[in-house]
Amino acid sequence: MSLFRTELRRLAKRRFARWMTAGGLLVLVLVAAGMFLSNQKIGPDQLAEARQAADRQHQEQVRWAEQERANCERAKAAGENVDYYPADCAEISPPPRESIEEQWFLPSTFDFRKSFGEMLIPLAAILALVGFVVGASFVGAEWNTGGMMNLLLWRPKRLTVLLTKLGALLTGLLALALPATAAWFGSMWLVANLRGTTEGMTSGTWQSFLITGLRGIVLALVAATVGFALASLGRHTAMALGGAIAVMVVGQVGLGILLSMAQVRFAEAWLLPTYAIAWMTKTVTLQDWQACNATYTGECEPATLDITWQHSSVLFGVGIVLFLGAALWTMRRRDIT
Amino acid sequence: MRVEAGQVHGFLGPNGSGKTTTLRTLLGLIRPDGGRMAILGHEVPGTLDQVAPQVGAIVESPQFFPHFTARDTLSLLAGAGDLPEQRVDEVLELVGLRDRAGERVKTYSLGMKQRLAVASALLKNPRLLILDEPANGLDPGGIREMRTLMRNLSEAGMTVVLSSHILGEIQLICDSVTIISLGRRVAFGPVDEVLAQHSSGAVRVRLEAVTDLPVAATALTRAGVRVTTNDDHLMLAGVDKPATVTRILAEQSLYVSELAPIAVDLESVFLELTATAPVPGQHRQVDQSVRIDGTAPSAPAGGGWGA
Numbered sequence: 001m002s003l004f005r006t007e008l009r010r011l012a013k014r015r016f017a018r019w020m021t022a023g024g025l026l027v028l029v030l031v032a033a034g035m036f037l038s039n040q041k042i043g044p045d046q047l048a049e050a051r052q053a054a055d056r057q058h059q060e061q062v063r064w065a066e067q068e069r070a071n072c073e074r075a076k077a078a079g080e081n082v083d084y085y086p087a088d089c090a091e092i093s094p095p096p097r098e099s100i101e102e103q104w105f106l107p108s109t110f111d112f113r114k115s116f117g118e119m120l121i122p123l124a125a126i127l128a129l130v131g132f133v134v135g136a137s138f139v140g141a142e143w144n145t146g147g148m149m150n151l152l153l154w155r156p157k158r159l160t161v162l163l164t165k166l167g168a169l170l171t172g173l174l175a176l177a178l179p180a181t182a183a184w185f186g187s188m189w190l191v192a193n194l195r196g197t198t199e200g201m202t203s204g205t206w207q208s209f210l211i212t213g214l215r216g217i218v219l220a221l222v223a224a225t226v227g228f229a230l231a232s233l234g235r236h237t238a239m240a241l242g243g244a245i246a247v248m249v250v251g252q253v254g255l256g257i258l259l260s261m262a263q264v265r266f267a268e269a270w271l272l273p274t275y276a277i278a279w280m281t282k283t284v285t286l287q288d289w290q291a292c293n294a295t296y297t298g299e300c301e302p303a304t305l306d307i308t309w310q311h312s313s314v315l316f317g318v319g320i321v322l323f324l325g326a327a328l329w330t331m332r333r334r335d336i337t
Numbered sequence: 338m339r340v341e342a343g344q345v346h347g348f349l350g351p352n353g354s355g356k357t358t359t360l361r362t363l364l365g366l367i368r369p370d371g372g373r374m375a376i377l378g379h380e381v382p383g384t385l386d387q388v389a390p391q392v393g394a395i396v397e398s399p400q401f402f403p404h405f406t407a408r409d410t411l412s413l414l415a416g417a418g419d420l421p422e423q424r425v426d427e428v429l430e431l432v433g434l435r436d437r438a439g440e441r442v443k444t445y446s447l448g449m450k451q452r453l454a455v456a457s458a459l460l461k462n463p464r465l466l467i468l469d470e471p472a473n474g475l476d477p478g479g480i481r482e483m484r485t486l487m488r489n490l491s492e493a494g495m496t497v498v499l500s501s502h503i504l505g506e507i508q509l510i511c512d513s514v515t516i517i518s519l520g521r522r523v524a525f526g527p528v529d530e531v532l533a534q535h536s537s538g539a540v541r542v543r544l545e546a547v548t549d550l551p552v553a554a555t556a557l558t559r560a561g562v563r564v565t566t567n568d569d570h571l572m573l574a575g576v577d578k579p580a581t582v583t584r585i586l587a588e589q590s591l592y593v594s595e596l597a598p599i600a601v602d603l604e605s606v607f608l609e610l611t612a613t614a615p616v617p618g619q620h621r622q623v624d625q626s627v628r629i630d631g632t633a634p635s636a637p638a639g640g641g642w643g644a
Contacts, residue, residue: 006416013413015404146400149366150457153394154418156365156385336366 003155007168016141017134021176024130028180031122032187039195040107053105058097065094110196113205116188117212121280123184124216128276131173131224132244138169139228140237149336162331166228166324173224177217185213215279215309222316229323233330247272263290266305279312338515338522340498345491347511347528348500349603351613351626355520356500357397360469364394377465390418393463398473399454403443407434407453410442411460418461428456433482447474455483459490466490469500484510508603518611521629528603535606536599540573542582543595556589557582570595 011017040046072089075082086092142148142165155161192198230240252271259267266286268274278284284307291303338359340346350356361367363374365382374381379388401410411425429435432452442450451474458466472480480503487497487510501507507514508528515525524531544553547569554564554571562582563574576582579596586593608614612627 002419003417006413009416010413013405013409141402145402147402149396149400150414151417152366153364153392153396154389154414154461156382156389333368335361335368337361 003161003164004168004171007165008172011134011138011168011172014134014138014141016137017172020130020134020137024126025180027126028123028184032184032191035110035119035188035191036195038108039110039191041195042106042109042197046106047102050102050105054100054102055097057105058094058100061100062094065092068092110188110192112189112192112196112198113200116192116209117281119188120184120209120212120216121277123181123213124219124280125276127173127177127180127216127220128223130176131220132227133241134173135169135224135227136231136240137237138231139165140231140235140240143232143235144237152336158331159328162232162328166225169224169228170221173220174217177220181213181217185209212280219276219279219316222320225320226323229320229327232327233323265291265303269305269307274307275312275315278307279309279316282309283307338525340496341513342496343491343494344512345487345497345499345510347507347514348498348517349502349504349507349514349607350517351611353519353624354517354611354626356517357469358520359517360394360396360467360498360500364392364396364467365389366396390461391464392467393458393461393465394467394469395454395458395471396467396469398447398470399450401442401450401453404441406439406441407445407456408438410453411457414457414460420461424460424462428459431459431486432456433479448476448479451475452479455486464495466495466497468497470502471499472501472503472506480506504602504604504607514603516607516610518627518629519624523610523627523629524606532601532603532606535609536601538574538576539599540576540579540582541595541597541599542571542573542586542593543569544586545592545594549591552589553586553591556585556591560585572599 068085069089069092072082072085072092075085076089139148139162142151148161151161152158189198227240227244230243231237233239234243252273256267256271259270264270265288268284268286274284274286286305286307287302288305289302292300338348348356348359358367362369363376363381365385369382376385376388377391379385381388405413407429408425411428412422415422415425426435429438432455434449434452434456437445437449442453445453451471455468455471458468472483475483484506487499491497491512499507499511511528513525513527514531516523516531524535526534542553544550550566550569550571554566557564557571557573560581562576562585565572565574573582579598582596583593610627613621613625615621
C-alpha cells in the first residue's frame with residue numbers, strides 16, 4: 001500500500017502530468033466557452049425575428065418570381081428562343097409561404113437532450129489523449145532516467161512494481177476523469193439552461209448519457225494502459241508516442257488511402273477511430289455505395305455494416321491483453337541495465 | 338567472493354571485467370545463468386524481496402529523475418520503503434546535501450549526484466551497503482568524507498562492499514578485497530594478505546662500510562639468496578625472514594645499517610594480477626587482461642562459495 005501511495009505522489013509531482021492535465025482541462029473550458037458563445041436561448045423575441053426573416057425571404061422570392069415571369073413573357077413576346085424559361089411563363093411562381101420554415105432562421109441553440117451525447121465524444125477524446133501521453137511518460141521517464149532501477153533496488157518484485165505503477169496511474173486518471181466528466185455534465189447543463197433548452201429530459205435519457213460518460217472514462221483508461229504498456233515495452237516515453245504517431249500516420253491515414261484505392265468494402269472498418277466512435281455512440285453504420293440492395297419500390301440502397309460497441313470492446317480487450325501482457329513479460333524476463 | 342559481516346570489502350577489476358554485472362546480478366537486476374549467491378544468509382534472487390530492505394545499493398553512475406529535488410527523490414524512496422520522513426533529513430545531513438536539498442537534481446554536479454546516490458543507499462539504514470564507484474566525481478574533500486563515512490558505518494556494524502578504481506582509497510578503507518579479471522576471480526582475502534602474497538619478498542640492505550658489499554653479496558649468495566649489487570646497497574630477493582640476513586652477515590662480522598623489506602601497494606598488485614599495467618608504445622584494449630579459464634589458479638584452497 002505504501003508503494004501505491006508513493007506512486008500516486010510521484011504521479012502528482014510529475015510536472016508533465018500536471019501540464020498535460022491543465023492543458024486538457026483548458027481545452028475543455030474553451031470548448032464549453034465556445035458552446036456558450038455560439039448558442040442562444042430561443043424565446044418569443046427570437047421566434048418573432050425568425051418569423052420576420054422568413055417573411056422577408058418569402059417576399060424576396062415573390063419579387064424574384066414576378067420579375068422572372070415578366071422577363072419570361074417579354075422574351076416570349078419578342079420571339080426570343082430562351083430554353084431556360086418554361087413554355088408557359090405562368091408556371092414561374094413563388095414558393096408558398098409555408099415552405100419557408102421559420103426554424104431555418106432561428107439562431108443556433110443547444111438542445112441538451114439532442115446534442116449532449118455528441119458532446120461527450122470530445123471529452124472522452126481529450127481524456128484519452130491525456131491518459132495515453134501521461135501514462136507513457138509516467139513509466140517511460142522512470143525507465144529512461146534510472147528511476148525504475150532505483151525503485152527495484154527497494155522493491156525487487158518487478159511485476160508488483162509495474163502493476164502498482166499502472167494502478168496508481170489509472171487511479172490518478174480516474175481522479176481526474178470523474179470530476180472532469182461531472183463538471184462537463186454540469187457546464188453543458190448550464191449552457192443548455194442559459195443558451196438552449198433542457199426540455200424533454202427523462203430518466204432514460206439521463207441514464208443513457210451517464211453510461212456514455214462512463215464509456216468515455218473507460219476509453220481514457222484503455223488509452224492510458226496502452227500508452228503505459230508501450231512505453232514500458234520500449235523503456236522510453238518516445239516508444240509510446242512514436243508508436244502512436246506511426247499507427248495514426250502509417251496505420252490509419254496510409255491504410256485508409258490504400259484501402260480506398262483498392263476499393264475495399266467498408267474500408268472504415270479497418271480504422272481505429274471507427275471503433276472509438278462506435279464505443280461512444282454504441283453503433284456506427286458503414287455504407288458501401290458501390291453495392292445496390294434493391295428495395296421493393298425499386299430504389300437502390302447501399303449495403304451497410306454495423307460496428308457496435310461490443311466489437312470495440314473486443315478490440316480494446318485484445319489490445320490491452322497484447323500490449324500489457326508483452327510489457328509484463330518483458331518486465332519479468334529482461335535485464336534491468 | 339565472500340564478504341565478512343562488518344567489514345569493508347573492496348571489489349576490484351579492470352574496465353569490463355564484470356564488477357557492475359556481478360553487483361547487478363546480486364541485486365536482482367540481471368538474471369543469473371548459473372551459480373549461487375546469498376546476501377545476509379538469504380539465497381538470492383529467490384528471497385531477494387526478504388533481504389532487500391536490509392541492503393542499500395548504488396549501481397554504476399547515479400541516475401535520478403532530473404526534475405525532482407533531492408528531497409523529493411529521497412522522500413519518494415522513503416515512502417516506497419515505509420520509512421519515516423525524518424530519515425530523509427538525516428541522510429541529507431550525512432552526505433552534506435542539507436542546504437541544497439530543495440534544488441532540482443538536474444542542477445547538480447556529478448559529485449552532488451553521487452552524494453545523493455549514497456544518501457539513497459543509506460536511507461534504509463541497511464545492514465549491507467553496496468556502492469559501485471562511490472567516489473566518482475567527488476572532490477578531494479568529498480573523497481575523504483566518503484572514506485570517513487565508510488569507516489564510521491563499518492564501525493557501527495554495517496557491512497560495506499565497495500567497487501572502485503581508486504586503489505589508494507581501497508587500500509586505506511578496505512579490510513579485504515576481491516580482484517576479478519574478465520569475470521573470474523584472480524585474488525581475494527584480507528588486504529594485507531593479498532599484498533603479502535603478491536609481494537616479491539625483496540629486501541634492501543645497507544652496510545656500515547660500502548666496501549664490505551662484495552663480501553656480503555658472496556656470503557648471501559652462498560646461503561641461497563638472490564643478490565643484486567648496487568653502488569651503495571644490495572637488493573635481495575627470495576628472502577623469507579629478514580632475520581636470516583642479519584644472522585648470515587653477523588657471522589661474517591658484517592653489520593647492517595639498514596634492512597628494509599620493499600613494500601608493494603594495491604595498485605601494483607592489481608596491475609600485476611590483471612596484467613593491465615601500461616606498456617610503453619602499446620595501446621591496451623579494454624578486454625586485454627588476465628584470462629582465467631576454469632578454476633582460478635590463484636585462488637587459495639578452500640576459498641570457494643560458502644567457505
